[in-house]
Each structure stands twice: as structure tokens, then as C-alpha cells.
Amino acid sequence: MIDRSLNQEQAAEILCPVWPEATVTDVRSRTGGQLSSVYEVRCAEPAESVIVKVYADQWRWKQAKEVYVYRLLRAHGVGSIPEILRVEPDTGPLGCAFTVMTMLPGQPLSHIVGDLDEGQVAHVYRQLGATLAGIHCIGQPAYGYLVTGILDPEPDNTAYMTRQFAKKLAEFAELGGDSALHAAVNAHVANRTDMFRRCEAPVLCHNDFHEGNILVEQSAGKWTVTGFIDVENAVAADPLLDLAKTDYYAMHGDPVKRAAFVQGYGSLPDDWSERSAPYRLYHALELWDWFASIGETAPLPGIADDIRALI
Known part of the structure; x- marks a missing residue:
């Protein structure tokens, strides 16, 4: 897993274009992989909790792939999968690439x-x-x-x-x-x-x-x-x-x-x-x-x- 941390202020900033009125209440680290760090960002209603996936620079192409495949699956109506809410392939407010997606239940x-x-x-x-x-x-x-x-x-x-x-x-x-x-x-x-x-x-x-x-x-x-x-x-x-x-x-x-x-x-x-x-x-x-x-x-x-x- 890459060494990144995400705080509530940063989470609120990256969610602003998606839900301008959202109030971030908590940020929790989730199990990630060797290529990315994964966070659960919890929000007060009416906004929903989301997943933020943060990528190291050398793995930006993995980010592009994940977005492409999820959108391909959604276009074909396959299964219940995360919806991509925001994709930042450049440095952005976190100083690295990140993707925001809906969090599935379960x-x-x-x-x-x-x-x-x-x-x-x-x-x-x-x-x-x-x-x-x-x-x-x-x-x-x-x-x-x-x-x-x-x-x-x-x-x-x-x-x-x-x-x-x-x-x-x-x-x-x-x-x-x-x-x-x-x-x-x-x-x-x-x-x-x-x-x-x-x-x-x-x-x-x-x-x-x-x-x-x-x-x-x-x-x-x-x-x-x-x-x-x-x-x-x-x-x-x-x-x-x-x-x-x-x-x-x-x-x-x-x-x-x-x-x-x-x-x-x-x-x-x-x-x-x-x-x-x-x-x-x-x-x-x-x-x-x-x-x-x-x-x-x-x-x-x-x-x-x-x-x-x-x-």
C-alpha cells in the first residue's frame, strides 16, 4: 500500500465538486493493495459515504483502467458496482491521483x-x-x-x-x-x-x-x-x-x-x-x-x- 494519509479537510475539498453541501464526519482507512490506498469517507446526510482511492504516480494507468472497466460494466448493466463520481488523474488537491466512487453496502x-x-x-x-x-x-x-x-x-x-x-x-x-x-x-x-x-x-x-x-x-x-x-x-x-x-x-x-x-x-x-x-x-x-x-x-x-x- 502506498504511504498516503487523508484527513477530513482534504476529503471535504475533494468531495465539494460532487456534493457541495456535504459535511465530512469521519475518514477511515480501508484495506488497500500494493498499488493504492483506500479510504472510506463518511458524510452527514443527505450526502452518502464514499470511497476515495489514492494512487502513487507510477500507477496512474491503473486508475485509468479501473475507471474504464467500471464504466464498461455499468454501460452493460452488469451487477452492482461502484459508480465513479470524480476522477483526478493529475496531482489535484491531494498532490497525487485519486478516484472518488460510491461505496457498496455489505x-x-x-x-x-x-x-x-x-x-x-x-x-x-x-x-x-x-x-x-x-x-x-x-x-x-x-x-x-x-x-x-x-x-x-x-x-x-x-x-x-x-x-x-x-x-x-x-x-x-x-x-x-x-x-x-x-x-x-x-x-x-x-x-x-x-x-x-x-x-x-x-x-x-x-x-x-x-x-x-x-x-x-x-x-x-x-x-x-x-x-x-x-x-x-x-x-x-x-x-x-x-x-x-x-x-x-x-x-x-x-x-x-x-x-x-x-x-x-x-x-x-x-x-x-x-x-x-x-x-x-x-x-x-x-x-x-x-x-x-x-x-x-x-x-x-x-x-x-x-x-x-x-x-
């Missing part, structure tokens, strides 16, 4: 899922499946990483995934990954490129659709999904790439979660599970690279074991 699913019974888990995961299916209705013109368009687009999925695996394997080697495991992954993927060819067209993929990014609240004894956040990893890709990441990060092969998710998602190709396998491997490799790159070594042996199991 709390992260990750905070409460451990306390739910199987019926409640299934109820929530059916909603997750339906939400992700809605995102995947937004077609894309090519395969690749999204910013405010597709960066280095590839015309087909085989070219895109071959490039991505090559990139992640190179990072794995540079970061000190086991050479035998590197060779095994490389050979495994080379023998399964036919799986990538089966994707007919790219779609918008959230690419981080896990329990920490899903918001829920309880109503009439049932937990309801109120929205999703964090679109900074979005890509244009095979929708099964997205399903595979949710499976690896959130479902972990749990039969209740998986069955409910698939039911909520709706129509899937008959070979979806087979085709998803190389993508789960890709996400495990990518996660190993990420932790190694930031010096978090504790998770690496467990992820390496996952990689071995997946091949």
Missing part, C-alpha cells in the same frame, strides 16, 4: 463464509456464478490485458495463452523457481495447446473474482451478494480463465461451492472442466511469481505443491 464474503452452513454457501455461490456470467456477456475484439483498451492484443487464445505461460515461466526462473518444475510445466502446457484453441471468442474477464472481492449482506436470514469490486486485473480472454481463477482462489475444489457456482453461471461447454485445468495451472504459477516478486516466501512451497498436483 462486507467481504471472505469475512463470513466460514460461518455459513452448506445451504447458505450454495445460495451465495449461485449468485456468484450468475454475476460472473453477466460479466462474460461483454465481448471483446481480441485477447490481452485491458487498460483503456487491449494492450498488445492477440488474435486467438492459443497465441495469448502461449505468450502468457512463457512470460510467467520466465519470471518463475528469474525468481529462483525449481528448474525441474519449470521444465515439467513447460512440457505439460506444450502438450495441451489444443485446449486453448477451443475458445471461440474473448470476453471481459474480472480475473480476480474471489471471496475477498465479493460484498454480501444479510437480509431476512439470507446472505445476498450486493456487488463486487477490484477490477484492476481485468483481461480480455476465455471466460474459462476467469472460472478457473475463482475455482483456484475461492472454491478450492469444494463440491458444494462448485456445483452451486456452475448452476448459477448457467450454460457451460461440456468440456469446461477439462479446458479449465491448464488455466488453474496458470493461476497457480502466476501466484507463485507474485509472492516471490514481493519477497513473501512462506506461501511458495504450498503453491509449488499445487503446481505439481496440477500437472
Whole structure:
């Protein structure tokens, strides 16, 4: 997380163009990421509480991407997502880039899922499946990483995934990954490129659709999904790439979660599970690279074991 602080006077200044009569009552730091700091700005009525996301200079392009993807989703009427209220890509009153957006109700699913019974888990995961299916209705013109368009687009999925695996394997080697495991992954993927060819067209993929990014609240004894956040990893890709990441990060092969998710998602190709396998491997490799790159070594042996199991 970047080292920034936001006080009530600054919060009132940046909210003035949005709600001139708003009175800021409190500013609270929220969980952020490596690239930004996140604040909840609480206001007296009639104004609403908002989220302010502050970016370091080198990550302004991430800000532009987040705004682009949220607006794309809103234009297609997908899910409950934050509304962008103000975008300041330059220094502005905070001396850095920031975005103001509405705050969705609820709390992260990750905070409460451990306390739910199987019926409640299934109820929530059916909603997750339906939400992700809605995102995947937004077609894309090519395969690749999204910013405010597709960066280095590839015309087909085989070219895109071959490039991505090559990139992640190179990072794995540079970061000190086991050479035998590197060779095994490389050979495994080379023998399964036919799986990538089966994707007919790219779609918008959230690419981080896990329990920490899903918001829920309880109503009439049932937990309801109120929205999703964090679109900074979005890509244009095979929708099964997205399903595979949710499976690896959130479902972990749990039969209740998986069955409910698939039911909520709706129509899937008959070979979806087979085709998803190389993508789960890709996400495990990518996660190993990420932790190694930031010096978090504790998770690496467990992820390496996952990689071995997946091949």
C-alpha cells in the first residue's frame, strides 16, 4: 500500500465538486493493495459515504483502467458496482491521483463464509456464478490485458495463452523457481495447446473474482451478494480463465461451492472442466511469481505443491 494519509479537510475539498453541501464526519482507512490506498469517507446526510482511492504516480494507468472497466460494466448493466463520481488523474488537491466512487453496502464474503452452513454457501455461490456470467456477456475484439483498451492484443487464445505461460515461466526462473518444475510445466502446457484453441471468442474477464472481492449482506436470514469490486486485473480472454481463477482462489475444489457456482453461471461447454485445468495451472504459477516478486516466501512451497498436483 502506498504511504498516503487523508484527513477530513482534504476529503471535504475533494468531495465539494460532487456534493457541495456535504459535511465530512469521519475518514477511515480501508484495506488497500500494493498499488493504492483506500479510504472510506463518511458524510452527514443527505450526502452518502464514499470511497476515495489514492494512487502513487507510477500507477496512474491503473486508475485509468479501473475507471474504464467500471464504466464498461455499468454501460452493460452488469451487477452492482461502484459508480465513479470524480476522477483526478493529475496531482489535484491531494498532490497525487485519486478516484472518488460510491461505496457498496455489505462486507467481504471472505469475512463470513466460514460461518455459513452448506445451504447458505450454495445460495451465495449461485449468485456468484450468475454475476460472473453477466460479466462474460461483454465481448471483446481480441485477447490481452485491458487498460483503456487491449494492450498488445492477440488474435486467438492459443497465441495469448502461449505468450502468457512463457512470460510467467520466465519470471518463475528469474525468481529462483525449481528448474525441474519449470521444465515439467513447460512440457505439460506444450502438450495441451489444443485446449486453448477451443475458445471461440474473448470476453471481459474480472480475473480476480474471489471471496475477498465479493460484498454480501444479510437480509431476512439470507446472505445476498450486493456487488463486487477490484477490477484492476481485468483481461480480455476465455471466460474459462476467469472460472478457473475463482475455482483456484475461492472454491478450492469444494463440491458444494462448485456445483452451486456452475448452476448459477448457467450454460457451460461440456468440456469446461477439462479446458479449465491448464488455466488453474496458470493461476497457480502466476501466484507463485507474485509472492516471490514481493519477497513473501512462506506461501511458495504450498503453491509449488499445487503446481505439481496440477500437472
